[in-house]
Amino acid sequence: MIPSLFIILDNFPLNANGKIDRKRLPSPSFSTSSSDDNINSPLTRLEQQLQDIFSQVFRVESASVEASFNQLGGTSLDMIHALTLIRREICKEADIRLLLTNPSIRQLAQAIEPLLILETPQDAVFTTNQSHETHLRCSPSFVLESVGIVFLVSQWLWPIIIIHRWCPFFFPVLPAFHLLFYVICSRLFAPGYIKTDNLFSWNYYRWWFLDRLWNNNTFWLQHILGTPLYNYYLRLCGARISLNAHIYTTTIDAPWLLEIDDETWIANETCLNCLYFNDDNTFKLSPIRIGSNCSIGTRSILFDGVDMQNNIIIQPMSLVTGFIASETIVDGEEHKSRPSDISGV
Template identity: 45%
Template sequence: MTPSKWFLVSELPLNANGKIDRKALREIAKMMDLPLDNVTSRRLSPLERKLEDIFVRAFHLKSSPDVKSSFGQLGGTSLGAMFAVNLIRQEIFEKMDINLLFVNPSVQNLAAALEPLISSVKSDEDNQEDDVDFCIRPCPSWLIETIGILILAWQWLWPIIFAIRLNSLFFQVIFVPLMHLLQYPMFMKLLGESYWQYQDRLYSWRYYRLWFLRRQWSLNTYWLSHLLGTPFYNAYLRLCGAYIGNGTYIYTYQIDAPWLLKIGDGTYIGNEVILSSLTYHDCTYALHETRIGSYCSIGARCVLHDRVDMHDHVLIEPLTTVTGRILGTHAKELLPCIMSCRQSFFQLVAIFTITSIHALILKLSWLAVHWLPLWLSLSVCWLVWSIIGAGISLVLLRFIVGHIQQNFSYSLNSWKFLSQVWLRHLVLSSFDPCLSTVFDEFNSFTPLILRWLGASIEPNDIKIAHFVPLLLVPPNLLVIGHGVTITSDVCFVPFDVTTNSQCIVSGQIQIGHRSFLGNNCVLRSGVCLPADVLVGCLTRVDLTANSMKEG
C-alpha cells in the first residue's frame, strides 16, 4: 500500500519492553491528522454539516472528518458509500445518485454539487405550492373519531364490569390491570401497525391507527406508573415492540410509539422524560426511531425528539431538549446493574399489595354509600376513596418508607434504593389521584403535614399548589422557609444518577424565605436557594445556585 501522508516525529514512542508502542503511535497520528485550516476555516454551511454527520455514521468515523478529504482517504468502503447514499436520500435529497458521490467524494465537493440540485427541487415545490388552494386542507373525520372513542371506552370498561360480577378481590386486582395492559399489543397486531418508521398524510388511515394506539396508551398510564423502574415494565415495552437492554431502568411512560424505541444496556431514564418518535409537519406527520445507547443517564423532564441517535456513556442534565445525533465518551465497559430474582419478587409483592389496598378501599367506600342514588353515590364514593387513600399513603410514607441519608450513594439495584427511593415512587404514583384531590390548590394544612412527615418547614404563609411533587423528596432532605410560594408542576429531583447506574444524593434541598418557584421549574439535589429569590418557569436550578448571595 502507498502511504497517503507522511509525518515526521523526533522519536518513536516505546513501551516498557523497548518495542514500538502502537497505541501511542495511533494517538500521535490522530493529533497530527487534524487539518491545520480547521481553526481559521470558514463556518460550515447547514448542508455541509448534514453531510459531515452522514459521513460519520456511514463510514463509522470516531470524529468529524476533514471536509476536503475524500471518503476513501477517511477509510470508507463501497459498502459505506451505499449506506451514505441511502442516508442522503432519506434526509437530504431523494434523487441522490451514487455516481454523484464517486465524482464528488469529499463533503465540500458533494455539498457544492448537491446545492443547485436541491435548490431546483425546492423552486419546483414552491411553484407547485403557489398553485395549490390552501383552503383545501386535510380534515379530521368525526365519524372515525367517534367510533374510536366508543371502542376505547368499551375496551376500558368491560374488564371492570366483568371483574365486579365475579365479586373476587384477588381476581379484580389481577384481572383488570392485566387486561387493560394486554389490549395495547393486541390492538397493535390487530391494526397491523408497522414496526418501521414512515411518513404519511394527516387524517389518513395509518394516522388514525396511530391516533387510536396513542390514546389507548394514555388510558393505561395509571397502571404503567406502578411498573416504572422494574423489569416488568421493560418486559412490557418489549412486548410492544421496543428493544430494551439488560439492566435498564425507565421511569417514564411518555412514549408515543414504543415499537420505535431502542435502548441499550445499563441506561437510566428519569421521571417524566418525553421519548417522542412523532413529528408533525404542515399536512403530514412522520415516525422515526429513537435510539439510546448503553450506560446513558437521562435526567428528569428531558425531551428527546426528532430522530435521536444517542451513543454510549452520555449524561443528559434534567430539563434538556435533545435532538439528532449525540456522541458519547469512550469509557470502560461495565456490567449492567440487573435486579436479582429476590428484588424483582419484592417489587412484584409491593405492586400487588398497593393495588390490593386500593381495591379494598374502593369496595369499603362503595359499601358505605351504595344506598344513595347512583348520581350521588359515585361522587361520594370517589371522595371517600380519596380521603382514605390519602391518609393511608401518608402513613406508608412516614412509617414504612421513612427517611434517607443526606449523603447517599448506592447502585440502582441495591436494597437501599429499592426500599427508600423506588418504594416511595411507587406509593406516590399509585396514590397520586387521592393526594391531588385532597391536598392540592394552596391548602393551608399541607405545611403541617410536611412537618408531621419530618420536613424542616416554617408553616407561616407558605403556599403550595401541587402537593405530590414535594412528597417525592424524602422529608429529611427538604427545608422550606416562611413566605415561600410553590406553583404548579414544580419538579424536585432528590438524587442524581451517573452513567454507571449509581444513585447519588448531594444533600438537602433548601428554599429560602419568601422565595417564589415558577411553574414547571426543576430543583436538583443539594440546591440551597437564598431568601427572596424568584425562579422563573421552566428553569433548572443546579448546585451553582448555592454560590448566590442572599438578598
C-alpha cells in the same frame, strides 16, 4: 475554550466582603467585538433578514453575521424562538438541525438559500384544485375518531362492569387485562417506522388509537416503573430494551420503536417522542435508539429520530434530536463531545 472577547478593567468591582461583585461587571457586547466591517455587515438581503431576527431574539444590536448562537449568549429557548421566526418570515422548510449545523447568520443564509429556490416553483404551480385536494386529504375522519373513542371507553369500562356483575373476586386481574389489551392492539395496529405520511391518514389514526390506549394504561404502569417488569412489558409491546436498563417514564408515544441498551438510566417525566409533525400537514414516525451506560435527566425531550451512542449524559430539561456521539454531555445550552458530529440543544 478560548474566549471570543476580552474586556480590560483597571480594577475588579468588589462587594462589602472584599469579593468580586459579579453584578457590577460590565456586560460583553458581541455586536462590536470585531472591527472588520465584513464580519458585522450583511452582504445579502437574506443575511439582513436573519440579522434582524437574531438581533430581536438574542437581544443584541446588529448581531455579527459570523457569531454563533453561543457567542451571542443565546439559550435553547432562544434558538426555538429564532426557528419560529425564520419559518414564519423566511423559509417554512427550516428545521432545528439546520440551525444546529449552521450556527452563524452567514452559514445559515447559505444553507437556506437553496431551500428558497426550491420553494418558489412549487408556490407558482400550486393551483386551486391542488389546494382543495390537499384540504380533503388532510381532513379529519369523524367516523374513525368516533369509533376509536367508543373502543377506548369500552376497553376501560367493559371489564369493570363484567367483573362487578359476575366475578367480583377477579378485580385484581383488571390491570392485567388493560395492559394485555394494549399489547394485542400494538401487535395488530402498530404502524412501525414511517418516513412521512399525511395527517389524519390511516397510519396516523393507527398511531393515535394506540397512543390514547397507552395513556389510559399509564395509571397501572406507574406502579412498576424502574423494575424489570416494566422492561418486560415494553418488550411485549415491541420495544428492544435490555432488562438492565432503568426506565422511570411513561411519556412514550410509540413504544415499539424504542431501542435501549444495558445500564441506561432514563429519569421521570422524560419525553420519548417518536412522532414529529411537519409544517406541511404531514408527520413521521422515527425510531429512538439509546446506547449503553447513558443517563438522561428528568423532563428532557428526545424527538424526531434520536441515535445516541454509548456513555452519554443528558442533563435535565434538555432538548435532543439526531445523532449524539459517544462521550457527550448535553446540557441544554452547552455541548461537550470528543467527536464533532453531534446534534443536541
